[in-house]
Amino acid sequence: xxxxxxxxxxxxxxxxxxxxxxxxxxxxxxxxxxxxxxxxxxxxxxxxxxxxxxxxxxxxxxxxxxxxxxxxxxxxxxxxxxxxxxxxxxxxxxxxxxxxxxxxxxxxxxxxxxxxxxxxxxxxxxxxxxxxxxxxxxxxxxxxxxxxxxxxxxx
Numbered sequence: 001x002x003x004x005x006x007x008x009x010x011x012x013x014x015x016x017x018x019x020x021x022x023x024x025x026x027x028x029x030x031x032x033x034x035x036x037x038x039x040x041x042x043x044x045x046x047x048x049x050x051x052x053x054x055x056x057x058x059x060x061x062x063x064x065x066x067x068x069x070x071x072x073x074x075x076x077x078x079x080x081x082x083x084x085x086x087x088x089x090x091x092x093x094x095x096x097x098x099x100x101x102x103x104x105x106x107x108x109x110x111x112x113x114x115x116x117x118x119x120x121x122x123x124x125x126x127x128x129x130x131x132x133x134x135x136x137x138x139x140x141x142x143x144x145x146x147x148x149x150x151x152x153x154x155x
Contacts, residue, residue: 035063038144040137048154049130052119055147057137059116061108068105069139075118077138082131083148092126127151 037060044054057074061067079093108114120135127133130153137144 033141034067035061036067036139036142037062038137038139038142040135040144040147042147042149045149047122047149047151049128049151050123052121053135053149055118055120055135055137057116057118057144059108059114059139061110061112064110066110067108069108071104071106073139074106074116075137078120078135079138079143080126080133080135082126082129082133090126092124094124122151 039058039060041056041058042054043056047053055075059069059074077093077095079091081091106114130151132148132150134146134148136146
């Protein structure tokens with residue numbers, strides 16, 4: 001093989017690799033998260049084991065368009081942690097499924113908060129110990145801030 005053919009071959013490989021590396025198609029780009037701001041709060045930071053944690057959500061669209069979110073997705077996905085007296089904390093999460101939910105969309109216009117409340121049941125085995133916990137909410141891949149609370153053995 002002549003040096004001219006080798007140079008052409010090398011340039012072709014460099015061109016192909018450059019096209020793959022820099023000219024990615026939209027299908028290979030990561031999905032963009034919706035422009036949501038999720039502010040989670042609670043009115044009770046000290047609770048008895050087995051009770052319900054009252055949560056309030058202020059969901060704000062920080063984008064340019066109206067966003068529609070299915071109501072069944074708003075209080076569906078949670079992440080939580082235990083920060084008790086043990087040497088190491090532990091984490092967990094759960095989702096509340098809705099098999100009979102009909103599509104019922106909430107329209108959230110730009111910079112106009114949508115507010116909602118939910119009583120998170122602390123009946124899961126994860127919440128069986130007295131101690132400090134945290135919880136946050138996820139909607140459409142976006143996480144809220146973390147809310148901290150403490151559970152006591154009230155018996």
